[in-house]
Amino acid sequence: MTKTRRSQAWYGKTDRDGFIHRSWMKNQGLPDHAFDGRPIIGICNTWSELTPCNSGLRDLAEGVKRGVWEAGGVPVEFPVMSLGETQMKPTAMLFRNLLAMDVEESIRAYGIDGVVLLGGCDKTTPGQLMGAASVDLPSIVVSSGPMLNGKWRGADIGSGTDVWKFSEAVRAGEMTLKDFMAAESGMSRSKGVCMTMGTASTMASLVEAMGLSLPTNAALPAVDSRRMTLAHLTGRRIVEMVDEDIKPSDILTRAAFENAILANAAVGGSTNAVVHLLAIAGRVGVDLTLRDFELGGDIPLLVNCMPSGQYLMEDFCYAGGMPVVLNALSDHLRPAKTVLGGDIAAYAEGAECFNTDVIRTLDNPLKPAAGLRVLRGNLAPLGAIIKPSAASDHLLEHEAEAYVFETIEDMKANIDRDDLPVTAETILVLKGCGPKGYPGMPEVGNMPIPRCLIQQGVRDMVRISDGRMSGTAYGTVVLHVAPEAQAGGALALVQTGDRIRLSAAQGTLDLLVSEAELEARRATWQPDPPQYTRGYAKMYVDHVLQADRGADLDFLVGKDTRPVTRESH
Numbered sequence: 001m002t003k004t005r006r007s008q009a010w011y012g013k014t015d016r017d018g019f020i021h022r023s024w025m026k027n028q029g030l031p032d033h034a035f036d037g038r039p040i041i042g043i044c045n046t047w048s049e050l051t052p053c054n055s056g057l058r059d060l061a062e063g064v065k066r067g068v069w070e071a072g073g074v075p076v077e078f079p080v081m082s083l084g085e086t087q088m089k090p091t092a093m094l095f096r097n098l099l100a101m102d103v104e105e106s107i108r109a110y111g112i113d114g115v116v117l118l119g120g121c122d123k124t125t126p127g128q129l130m131g132a133a134s135v136d137l138p139s140i141v142v143s144s145g146p147m148l149n150g151k152w153r154g155a156d157i158g159s160g161t162d163v164w165k166f167s168e169a170v171r172a173g174e175m176t177l178k179d180f181m182a183a184e185s186g187m188s189r190s191k192g193v194c195m196t197m198g199t200a201s202t203m204a205s206l207v208e209a210m211g212l213s214l215p216t217n218a219a220l221p222a223v224d225s226r227r228m229t230l231a232h233l234t235g236r237r238i239v240e241m242v243d244e245d246i247k248p249s250d251i252l253t254r255a256a257f258e259n260a261i262l263a264n265a266a267v268g269g270s271t272n273a274v275v276h277l278l279a280i281a282g283r284v285g286v287d288l289t290l291r292d293f294e295l296g297g298d299i300p301l302l303v304n305c306m307p308s309g310q311y312l313m314e315d316f317c318y319a320g321g322m323p324v325v326l327n328a329l330s331d332h333l334r335p336a337k338t339v340l341g342g343d344i345a346a347y348a349e350g351a352e353c354f355n356t357d358v359i360r361t362l363d364n365p366l367k368p369a370a371g372l373r374v375l376r377g378n379l380a381p382l383g384a385i386i387k388p389s390a391a392s393d394h395l396l397e398h399e400a401e402a403y404v405f406e407t408i409e410d411m412k413a414n415i416d417r418d419d420l421p422v423t424a425e426t427i428l429v430l431k432g433c434g435p436k437g438y439p440g441m442p443e444v445g446n447m448p449i450p451r452c453l454i455q456q457g458v459r460d461m462v463r464i465s466d467g468r469m470s471g472t473a474y475g476t477v478v479l480h481v482a483p484e485a486q487a488g489g490a491l492a493l494v495q496t497g498d499r500i501r502l503s504a505a506q507g508t509l510d511l512l513v514s515e516a517e518l519e520a521r522r523a524t525w526q527p528d529p530p531q532y533t534r535g536y537a538k539m540y541v542d543h544v545l546q547a548d549r550g551a552d553l554d555f556l557v558g559k560d561t562r563p564v565t566r567e568s569h
């Protein structure tokens with residue numbers, strides 16, 4: 001060993017501190033030579049039985065360990081906070097930044113040279129990347145992988161996407177409650193993340209497009225033996241990465257984020273990728289803005305997966321997965337370094353498509369232009385977004401009167417009123433669902449269609465909020481309005497009966513109320529009293545940035561790569 005590794009500042013010392021660091025580690029049966037200067041590889045695991053999407057990560061950690069040992073390193077697995085999207089209240093997003101802090105400080109405080117990030121469920125991947133980026137040790141991702149395709153009554157059903165559909169069908173009287181309850185067992189048939197192109201598979205796909213994992217990481221099903229092989233190979237690779245000193249800052253360049261934006265359009269990815277990529281970029285000092293997401297505006301939708309298409313992640317895997325998408329995008333991709341040390345173009349080499357209905361070609365796309373649209377106007381001076389590929393074409397240019405729900409409780413209490421004064425043209429507005437307001441910016445932006453309209457056959461309406469929506473959801477839904485209502489944004493001033501104009505083509509969102517009237521309303525406006533007066537949630541509300549900055553905490557932006565020199569005893 002010629003190079004003094006970071007871990008030697010813990011394990012290479014002959015004094016009392018070195019004794020303490022090594023001796024206690026030896027209680028796990030590690031031999032002397034584990035501390036002779038070989039790479040110590042952290043395996044940062046978000047495994048939890050409360051995060052069912054990540055429940056396969058304990059097995060995958062064993063695969064990583066095999067690879068690390070084989071390559072001459074020493075694997076040490078450690079837990080970090082896990083965020084179960086379907087289980088946490090008020091929303092897992094409230095805790096993404098807490099996970100990022102946990103990951104960052106765990107990596108920094110321990111004597112490791114590189115880290116394998118095991119994540120999957122929506123917030124775990126970005127939370128881990130944010131934390132790892134702020135320490136900047138060599139890092140590589142292994143994702144949970146998607147569940148097997150959902151099955152019910154002989155048909156494929158998709159995580160989330162079909163929940164929204166079934167729920168509306170029950171409210172319309174088209175599906176019995178018994179069938180609704182029966183479908184839930186068939187939807188989630190194996191370990192793994194949502195098998196639609198929801199946020200988890202979107203983030204895994206973008207991780208691959210940014211070169212932060214080995215190729216094929218995104219789509220291999222969680223229970224496919226090849227994912228265990230991928231974990232093994234990742235364990236080998238991180239040891240080499242430590243020797244080659246390939247760090248997140250070498251990979252997470254502006255070019256890599258642009259490639260992620262292009263890939264997000266091609267896969268029909270989640271709107272949540274916007275806040276996550278902005279937050280990760282903030283950690284590595286890349287000046288990414290909401291406007292940059294328009295780079296994907298002309299990229300066609302190639303991946304025919306729910307919610308924008310009809311298939312599921314298992315089909316995407318068997319059709320060839322992300323290497324095929326990257327191959328199709330090869331003329332658009334920017335040169336960017338990956339965990340393999342070479343350019344991202346290598347991920348697409350030799351990629352073959354085995355089902356051109358699942359992964360379309362550029363000249364036969366599912367939709368011609370699939371990128372997210374960024375909206376601005378007096379209703380969203382700092383921006384808002386809409387996902388045209390999951391919206392109704394006829395509503396993308398729309399002007400109508402608003403019906404306003406002041407809070408989530410207001411919406412839930414009134415959405416099914418038979419006398420709700422709305423039509424299919426009405427624009428539904430929901431306030432109080434931003435980072436500070438809820439708090440945590442939950443996935444409630446795709447609010448249900450009012451029951452009185454569902455019964456008339458209405459299945460989509462323009463909906464506007466400062467919240468997010470699930471990556472598995474669909475509809476003509478304007479999200480991430482910034483500034484949010486609780487921060488005093490114009491959204492706070494909208495009243496039922498105001499006219500609003502949405503133009504996805506022009507990228508505008510305007511409240512058609514005079515400036516004088518808005519000023520008069522602003523003069524009497526008061527924010528809601530804070531819901532939390534102590535603990536992490538108070539710190540979050542006090543410091544969270546708006547959606548256009550990725551909803552990170554203001555004091556977490558950037559990184560700190562200084563060595564920790566003081567000892568604990």
Ligand code: FES
Nearest residue numbers: 053121193194200
């Ligand atoms: Fe965990 Fe969808 S809820 S990935």
